[in-house]
Amino acid sequence: MFFGRIxxxxxxxxxxxxxxxxxxxxxxxxxxxxxxxVEHPSSVVLDKDVKGIVLxxxxxxxxxxxxxxxxxxxxxxxxxxxxxCYGMHLMVKNFGGTVxxxxxxxxxxxxxxxxxxxxLTDVPRTITAWMSHGDEVTxxxxxxxxxxxxxxxxxxxxxxxxxxxxxxxxxxHHTQCGTKILENFVLKVCDVSRNWKISDFAYExxxxxxxxxxxxxxxxxxSGGVDSTxxxxxxxxxxxxxxxxxxxxxxxxRKDEECEVPEVMKTLGINLRVVDASxxxxxxxxxxxxxxRKRKIIGETFIEVFEGEASDIDADFLLQGxxxxxxxxxxxxxxxxxxxxxxxxxxxxxxxxxxxxxEPLRELFKDEVRALGKTLGISSKFIDRQPFPGxxxxxxxxxxxxxxxxxxxxxxxxxxLKTLEEYGEKGKxxxxxxxxxxxxxxxxxxxxxxxxxxxxxxxxxSAEGMTASWYEIPHAVLREIxxxxxxxxxxxxxxxxxxxxxxxxxxxxx
Numbered sequence: 001m002f003f004g005r006i007x008x009x010x011x012x013x014x015x016x017x018x019x020x021x022x023x024x025x026x027x028x029x030x031x032x033x034x035x036x037x038v039e040h041p042s043s044v045v046l047d048k049d050v051k052g053i054v055l056x057x058x059x060x061x062x063x064x065x066x067x068x069x070x071x072x073x074x075x076x077x078x079x080x081x082x083x084x085c086y087g088m089h090l091m092v093k094n095f096g097g098t099v100x101x102x103x104x105x106x107x108x109x110x111x112x113x114x115x116x117x118x119x120l121t122d123v124p125r126t127i128t129a130w131m132s133h134g135d136e137v138t139x140x141x142x143x144x145x146x147x148x149x150x151x152x153x154x155x156x157x158x159x160x161x162x163x164x165x166x167x168x169x170x171x172x173h174h175t176q177c178g179t180k181i182l183e184n185f186v187l188k189v190c191d192v193s194r195n196w197k198i199s200d201f202a203y204e205x206x207x208x209x210x211x212x213x214x215x216x217x218x219x220x221x222x223s224g225g226v227d228s229t230x231x232x233x234x235x236x237x238x239x240x241x242x243x244x245x246x247x248x249x250x251x252x253x254r255k256d257e258e259c260e261v262p263e264v265m266k267t268l269g270i271n272l273r274v275v276d277a278s279x280x281x282x283x284x285x286x287x288x289x290x291x292x293r294k295r296k297i298i299g300e301t302f303i304e305v306f307e308g309e310a311s312d313i314d315a316d317f318l319l320q321g322x323x324x325x326x327x328x329x330x331x332x333x334x335x336x337x338x339x340x341x342x343x344x345x346x347x348x349x350x351x352x353x354x355x356x357x358x359e360p361l362r363e364l365f366k367d368e369v370r371a372l373g374k375t376l377g378i379s380s381k382f383i384d385r386q387p388f389p390g391x392x393x394x395x396x397x398x399x400x401x402x403x404x405x406x407x408x409x410x411x412x413x414x415x416x417l418k419t420l421e422e423y424g425e426k427g428k429x430x431x432x433x434x435x436x437x438x439x440x441x442x443x444x445x446x447x448x449x450x451x452x453x454x455x456x457x458x459x460x461x462s463a464e465g466m467t468a469s470w471y472e473i474p475h476a477v478l479r480e481i482x483x484x485x486x487x488x489x490x491x492x493x494x495x496x497x498x499x500x501x502x503x504x505x506x507x508x509x510x
Contacts, residue, residue: 008347015059033194052190055087088165095141095396129168224261227321252392291510365464452493
């Protein structure tokens, strides 16, 4: 339960220039117990509570026509600035240095040597850092000195004693001591007080929901997942009985979840309606193979169902458990970010939707949502569930989707997860699932030629879903999983294991 908040608290502002990691910066800073907000450069407001500014990375080049710049308010505010990647290039351009196309682009893990500075206090003199740039600093601005240099000789950090800039990304967990570097900036350079906690976010969102919704009614798309559950409980704290949960069985959930989830959701005390629309979803997905089109169809069909239920109870708002990894991959976080894939609850929504969207978790990452859920007193059986995509198995069946393929994949996925749990591996994994590939492979079963589907298994480590590394399931466990799948699911003839990190891959296959 949460009670009250600190009315005025110091904060850090992150200016979003379109980096895939912008909200990751905010998340890292909030982990220190410091309020951090993300704002677009064209609309930033620097109140007295702002103690420092971070300029994010981005896909543009500072020498391109029309590229985003640093607002005058920031340049004249006298506040400490930390520029990262594109943000560093903006500082160089504005303070009198030069940036040009690099002779050699740097992507991924790169060795970096460091020099003494307040920003790098208690950080080793050599680290491995995450780079993602094609431009580089060729001339430092007057009064600036180099504090970091990559193994390729590229300037990787600079300071004038008050402002700092880095070519690498300290917010990405691959960067050694990246968290310490950010902590040094907000605590040692900006001298910000640690007085923010997730319960403050809960309080603020409850007040905001009450203000937006008033006495109107809200329907919530509930899947039984962490995000939609936390969003619903948070909103119920704000508007009570004016919230109605809608559970839609689209035929693409995990095995038996269409029966299990409604029963579990009712324990939360939220009004719940159950709608079986599986035939409709399969009919609309018939013949569709393009993953973006599938996501659009699933998103649009969800909305059709929701709008029908909303009309019946006279609701004006649709509550969704959209979180920031959904937003950023759908390029809905910024005017300059690059789209990776549409999410059914972001990029998959129809433009002419009648319901107004309510997305109170939009600025949080998965681990922050879990922390918020615990603050709200939600049981761990909800909070600790593995992530599951909104389009469900629709984006785990590559190619055309139908009921038979969904049945096969449900069986495979169920065997995979239960075997991991049996061998004590499931609790060590952030997310694990199976994918049905649109190919078949020859094999031998019972001394006869077989020709069955190929499935891929995926298991990853992650904290917030923005980056992930594949999990090394013990070979003996993998062998047992493969044996059980091919023995118990006759339609499957071959099992593969995905050993690709994110990046370069995404966690899901579509």
